[in-house]
Amino acid sequence: MAEACEDRPTAQAALWIGTLLQQFPELSTELVPGRTTPAHRPAAPRPPADLGTRLREEREEQLLLRQRHGLVAPGHGAAPLRLHVSDAIRDITDGVLELEEAVRDRLGLPRPRRASVPERLRRIASLLDRVAADTVLAAHVRDETRRMARRCARALGDTETVVRVAGRCPWCDSVSLRAFPDRAAVLCVNPACRCPEPDCGCHDDPAYRHTWDEGEWTRA
16 A cells, blocks of 8 residues: 555645646636636636736725725726635735745756746646655645645635545544545545655644545555
């Protein structure tokens, strides 16, 4: 079963990057409720540079109107921006940019050229083999990609499907195995689970969970 424990930090990071690549473009669609988009829409555009200023002004304007008159700012009722979605876009955009720069700096590579969030994520994914040799960097990439993927999912209101798996975890002997079809993975959800691998994330990250590819688990 040890061979099936594909739970190195970079293996986990690859899963989170895949989730972000799938879900991040959906944030732009959710930014303005009711906006129609073609079924074959192109990749989501990057948020405008002045989005933060616009959002701050809108917040201040709405707050002032509510305080003075109990009113809602005119023009906001038809298609208001979902501020929690715009905040998630900015957070993930900044986070991916900073993560790529940190990875390339740690690996001694030149600063990356400007690119969209999906392109930056693909570039990070292409460096994971090199990242794996640096345990500190690998853990950082895993933690950041996981954080951003969860932020993205929360902004979209997603609730991931979870299916109980029969049997016991080979490491903790608990009936805590769950299948996550969207990720094609099986996880041990017992927070006390520890495996024999000294460099596994379960030893230093309380939020870390052992993960097996569904195909590997079936063969095991």
